[in-house]
Amino acid sequence: MPRITRWFLKSALIYLVCAIGIEVLAAWPSGPMHRIAIQLRPSAFHFFFVGWLSQMVFGVSHWLFPIFSRSEPRGKQWLIDTSFVALNIGIVLRFFSEAPFWQSVYPGTQTVLLLSIALQWVGFVAYAVHIWPRIKLKGHG
Amino acid sequence: MPLPAVITLRMAVLYLIGGATLGAMVLTGKALPAFVQWITLFPLHIVWIAIGGFVQFTLGTAFWILPKFATGPSFYGNVRAFQWCIGALNVGVILYTVNFVVFQNDLLGLGVRVLWVIAAVAAGIHFFPRIKPFQHS
Numbered sequence: 352m353p354r355i356t357r358w359f360l361k362s363a364l365i366y367l368v369c370a371i372g373i374e375v376l377a378a379w380p381s382g383p384m385h386r387i388a389i390q391l392r393p394s395a396f397h398f399f400f401v402g403w404l405s406q407m408v409f410g411v412s413h414w415l416f417p418i419f420s421r422s423e424p425r426g427k428q429w430l431i432d433t434s435f436v437a438l439n440i441g442i443v444l445r446f447f448s449e450a451p452f453w454q455s456v457y458p459g460t461q462t463v464l465l466l467s468i469a470l471q472w473v474g475f476v477a478y479a480v481h482i483w484p485r486i487k488l489k490g491h492g
Numbered sequence: 493m494p495l496p497a498v499i500t501l502r503m504a505v506l507y508l509i510g511g512a513t514l515g516a517m518v519l520t521g522k523a524l525p526a527f528v529q530w531i532t533l534f535p536l537h538i539v540w541i542a543i544g545g546f547v548q549f550t551l552g553t554a555f556w557i558l559p560k561f562a563t564g565p566s567f568y569g570n571v572r573a574f575q576w577c578i579g580a581l582n583v584g585v586i587l588y589t590v591n592f593v594v595f596q597n598d599l600l601g602l603g604v605r606v607l608w609v610i611a612a613v614a615a616g617i618h619f620f621p622r623i624k625p626f627q628h629s
Binding site: 469476 | 502506549
């Protein structure tokens with residue numbers, strides 16, 4: 352299994368645990384942690400969908416899909432590396448900027464949220480550009 | 493990869509980019525009050541990324557990688573059922589998009605769901621026989 356696939360899958364599992372942990376806190380009957388967790392639920396949902404599901408798909412497809420060429424079997428490494436780094440920084444920045452209560456914790460949450468949007472988008476597009484040439488007919492290229 | 497898997501996976505990747513772009517627009521609507529109307533794109537973001545993207549990606553990968561048949565008209569089994577599945581799924585997503593943007597018609601919305609049920613049933617017809625031990629002969 353390639354190293355970047357291992358990173359995708361292990362970070363995906365961490366996000367899965369975090370997403371479920373926040374859902375548990377949000378389901379707690381009352382208390383300050385419950386109130387915070389409720390506001391964090393949109394971010395937690397994306398921990399699940401982007402952090403876990405997307406990274407599972409990206410990591411496994413990078414590992415299993417047909418080779419790109421003999422000299423570069425898995426395609427452009429920098430593209431999948433960019434996807435991993437941008438996606439993960441983007442998700443974490445989103446977590447620390449999306450919920451309304453962050454505005455009272457530190458200034459500039461809007462800028463951080465915009466940066467997280469750009470990074471997550473770059474993460475998806477870099478993956479798409481990376482995997483596209485590896486989706487090909489048997490015996491072609 | 494067989495042709496149906498190539499077509500399905502490439503469609504899925506296109507929907508993933510589109511869905512991610514719609515998601516970026518929704519979140520921008522949260523961040524910047526000037527773009528608050530973009531938040532209304534949320535249902536379209538979900539359909540494109542979940543159904544057009546991840547469901548389709550899973551179906552395409554499964555068609556390619558699940559055990560094949562040693563004999564028969566096609567090694568991949570009932571390919572016609574798979575074509576119905578992908579056709580209904582994609583027509584459903586396109587109709588959902590048109591209905592969301594232009595018509596907002598409940599009956600058309602119901603038609604989209606019927607198409608997705610047809611896609612799910614066709615997927616079951618295609619994939620059930622392929623969930624089996626590998627044949628080495």
